[in-house]
Amino acid sequence: MNKVSKRLLACLIMMALTITGTACTSGKNPLQAASVHLPTQQSQNVVAATPQPSAEKSGGTERKLIDAKVLKVSDGDTMTILINGKKETIRLLLVDTPESVHPKIPDPQPYAIEASNYAKKMLNNKKVKIEIDVSERDRYGRLLCYLYIGEKMFNELLLEKGYARVAYVIPPNVKYVDRFxxxxKKAQQQAIGIWSIENYAQEDGFDTNAVKKESSPSKSKTTAQPVKPKTEEQVYYKNCSEAKKAGAAPVRKGDPGYGKHLDRDGDGIACER
Structure with missing residues (x-):
């Protein structure tokens, strides 16, 4: 090998070493940039435990529904469901039924039992679907939702029957408030259920005092007993002197005390003189 070739070979070796050193000291790995981050086993379990909603459209509105099963009905607007193998307590959004079971209310409120029995009849052990609005839970940890049985939304059924009022309208969970x-309004116009008792359903709850006022008669009103008129048989005047003394003369036919023995001329007017 001549001197020129040796120098050329030496230059090539130096260039190769320079390139390799630059790649190693740069701190970058071209394979790392192309790699895809995979979730850990723990995060994979969390994803698997989250119910995956199915998208449906109703009246132009998209609904994301999750399959569930009702295990227990506590009252008209509160239930226990099984969802993705886990028990959850749910509270129906935007509706409020009278209390049938409440630590601060010893006796069920009017129409509470009707609402609870209706919910039990419609939902117990039934497969249902739930729809979450924006905020998932209330301060008690209950799942907030719209509940569907078949093609019907149960929140709406309670309103139709007059078993619930529109309540707890708290943004952002207001998707169906106008419809509700x-x-x-229709139930109010029909005066059914809770709307059959005047002033019972209020903006802030149910006023049981209104029920007491309606069920008890007002002291300011007295019921007048009808006065039965005396018949001819009940009043008898022996003669016109008795009729005049009683202030009944003249006595016309059909009046109490009239008798043919007093009406000598038979004109229907007795004791006219």
Missing amino acids: RAIQ
Whole structure:
């Protein structure tokens, strides 16, 4: 090998060493940039435990529904469901039924039992679907939702029957509030359920005092007993002197005390003189 070739070979070796050193000291791995981050086993379990909603459209509105099963009905607007193998207590959104079971209310409120029995009849041990709005839970940890039985939303059924009022309208969970208020207005016009008792359903709850006022008669009103008129048989005047003394003369036919023995001329007017 001549001197020129040796120098050329030496230059090539130096260039190769320079390139390799630059790649090693740069701290970058071209394979790392192309790699895809995979979730850990723990995060994979969390994803698997989260119910995956199915998208449906109803009246132009998209609904994301999750399959569930009702295990227990506590009252008209509160239930226990089984969802993805886990028990959850749910509270129906935007509706409120009278209390049938409440630590601060010893006796069931009017129409509470009707609402609870209706919910039990419709939902117990039934497969249902739930729809979450924006905020998932209330301060008690209950799952907030709209509940569907078949093609019907149970929240709306309660309003239609007059078993619930529109309540707890707290943004951002207000997706169906306008629709609910329209249904409630019809129930109010029909005066059914809770709307059959004047002033019972209020903006802030149910006023049991209104029920007591309606069920007890007002002291300011007295019921007048009908006065039965005396018949001819009940009043008898022996003669016109007795009729005049009683202030009944003249006595016309059909009046109490009239008798043919007093009406000598038979004109229907007795004791006219």
